[in-house]
Each structure stands twice: as C-alpha cells, then as structure tokens.
Amino acid sequence: AQSVTQLGSHVSVSEGALVLLRCNYSSSVPPYLFWYVQYPNQGLQLLLKYTSAATLVKGINGFEAEFKKSETSFHLTKPSAHMSDAAEYFCAVSEYSSASKIIFGSGTRLSIRP
C-alpha cells in the first residue's frame, strides 16, 4: 500500500527565509508524487508533480521539489518565503500507472513571521 508521511504538522519561518517542507513516501511501485497547497476556506491547488521525468521539479510560486529514490523523499523548498505562502501544504502519492488514485499526507501548516 502506498502512503506519505509529512514530518512536522506546523512549520514557521521568517519572511525571506528558506522554506523546507518534508515528505517521505512508501510505494511498492514507481510513484507519482505531488504537492498541493490549500489556502483557508479554499480547495487544493496543485503546486507541482513528479511523473518520472526530471528528478528536480519546478512548480508555481517559486516552489520546487526533488525526488530522491534512495531516500524515498520528495521535500518541498522555496528559497525565500513570502507572507502569501502561509497555507496548508499536502504531499501526495499515486501509482505510476494511474494518477487517478491519490493518497494524501496529513498536511503541514506553514506560517510566515514578518
């Protein structure tokens, strides 16, 4: 069975600082991996996805994530945090053969300090 583990339910960084949100996955088959963002009272929006092409994936709003098979990780980073980045971030995994069934992590709430 596939699963994702997000380390840290809450991360707080200063504006302008590096953002690092951690995600480790478990999958018996080559996975697809996703990062979604959810702003308050809104649905989820896709930030980026890994589908076995380049291991470093660039997404929207300056975010990127690197697929590391040896570490079974897909951590999300952004070099410089902005106040507008405050939101809930979800890592997700699905089977390589189908992006239809996605398993979400429990989420990490990102807070930005002025």
Add this chain to the structure above:
Amino acid sequence: EAGVVQSPRYKIIEKKQPVAFWCNPISGHNTLYWYLQNLGQGPELLIRYENEEAVDDSQLPKDRFSAERLKGVDSTLKIQPAELGDSAVYLCASSLGLAERTDTQYFGPGTRLTVL
C-alpha cells in the same frame, strides 16, 4: 474557464437530518471525485466516477452515503441520516480522465458541513 463549482459552501444541520452536496466539474472532465477532509487531515477519497460509472466507491460508507452522476456531468453526494462524526469538509475534484500518466485533479472549494 470556470473551475470546479460546489454548493453550498457551508451547511449546518442537526443530526439525523439528510443533506446533499452538489458539484459541477470543469467542462470536458470525464473523471469526478468526492473527497472527505477532516480537520487537520488530508483529503480521503470517497468515490470516483469515470463518466457516469462509479469505478471506485470502496471508501464510501454505503449505509448512509450515496452519490450519483447522472449524464456524466454534475454530481450529488448525499448523507442520510447525518451523524455528528460527519462534520467535515467535502471536496469535489475533476480531471480529464486521461489514460496517460499526466492526469491532474482540480479541486473545488469544498462544502463545510457541521452536524449539531
């Protein structure tokens, strides 16, 4: 282009009452999903439709939950009767339903249900 539309956005009901949620997917999207999101958790799939057919409803509590997607476009999720533990956000998502690996799900804003 309009995104996934859900209504109502908020619903408060008393336990044992019925409730229904409506979803209109992005035009041209063949696959429609209903998710349940509890507070502080990630979404969990309830049911997935490919056109009119429910192809994955293994996580749908069928004793009280039902869903339909007539004509393969919009969809309704119903709970009857509602229980206190059903308080959550119900998210609808849609995707093109491509056989390829790059299908992307697009989410609606959700319906926040409170059962008193």
